[in-house]
Amino acid sequence: MEDWRQFEEEVRHVYQALASQKGEGMLVAQNARIKGHSGTFHQVDVYYEFDRDGVRYRVAIECADTKLPVDKGRIGDFAFRLNDIGNILGVVVSRGGYQLGADTLAGQYGIELLQPQDLPLMGTLLAKQMSIVSLPDETSLGQPFWTVMALHDGKTTGGYYATEQPGTTRRHIPLLYSKSHAERIMREGRLDPHQWGVRGLPGSALRAFVQTLDVLEKQGGGAVILFLPPAARGDADFIAIPITTEQLADQYVVTTSSR
Template sequence: MKDGASFESYVHFVYQSILNLRGERIQVSKNTKFRISERESYEIDIYYEFLHAGVRHRVAIECKDWNKPVDQGQVLLFHQKIKNIGDELVGVFISRKGYQSGAIEVGDRHGILMLKEQDLPTLGQLLGQRILAAFIPEENCMGEPFWYIAVLDKREQAPDGDFYAFPESFPVKLPLFISKKHAEDYLEFLPNKNELKVYGMPQYKLRGFLASALLRNMPIGLVIDPPEADGKLLLHATDAESINRDFLMEPIIRPAASKGLHRWLAMLRRNRR
């Protein structure tokens, strides 16, 4: 990074990526100006805000791309700046070259999160986090609107990103359930049920699933009814393109190539074992 502007741009990219891993749509802005009065205004390097449980959270980030450690005076100036803007503003200070003696203590005393460049995730880590968020099942996710059966790693008993799929002879590749209970009822009929688990597919995971399914023109079976007494499913045959159009709130454009995505997924699955 050659100058302060490029460092700010990287920090902006990092926070924009982390805060929106699950499609939260939190807007992270650069060089945001706050006008306090006719003669008083302040500029914040990186700024974002979001609502959680009805409470607005506001965060200001100061970036220093200096060739020397930051001193206490700069930390105090930043503290005064955010105090003048508003008491509820949370401060984060990021320095490429670290801090002089006492600077971190000053920041801690005023509730400022003091970070160094090495505290930020790398581009590879960010991409890995995005892929994991999109493809790896997570507990407590609600189906929006689908539920699915995931394969568990035999040693870790944790999902590895693979879906339960029908045999190759089936006209559809895998089932997507409208009801969690129907999925759990069907799971009880499977001989390897201890190696499987039902998970919800929120919109951001549906988007990740479709990014791969569209590449393969994957045939999918929608399950609307409970399994029959013998465990058979009444499948409504459809495809990834139809689900993309009819169920994804913001349909995605069909990707052009799949090699890079599949390589990343394979690598992440190996690393989790």
């Protein structure tokens, strides 16, 4: 078997292992051909597809088995294919590393850059990527939560505003039942509206948020519901209720099986 085929096979095996443990409706294919919006068929080295909490995720993996670092041109070509396919996450795995500037370009397109030694961490990395799939925009409604998210050029990036708990270095993402209360968090935190914005979390975004929260909890952080009774003064202190990933999923996330 050619070396590059062997490399693709190694990556496929890693994803196949993930497929046996996570989600439903798994599909892992090597050297797949996927039709884009333009009608063109695009070759994908390894294709990974699965259901998680009622959301369908698709991942395209580019395998660069070369001693030379991957350059920006290859990243740009991959980004073009991903854009034409649409609604798909992009991952590049390179044996030879990456040229200067490739990471910046990949970040602009939400492409994850990995090396073979990173593959055992794919569960955590994929959770981070999954949070990008169903990003809310300014028209999204909280079902039931609102929060503050990072922006770039007016678009949500997938990052969440978090506050440090007094006397600790632990950071918690605030969740609120009211858009106006989330706007108050923006004002009190003196957040730049060009870098941060209030967003509602509809069902699909909330399911993706649960995956992000699971990663944050492993790092010592978490989420907290900030609540004000209806009759409370506008400047009243929020009632803070910490909530775990399990509690959020059990009490607020609607899955296909529970509909």
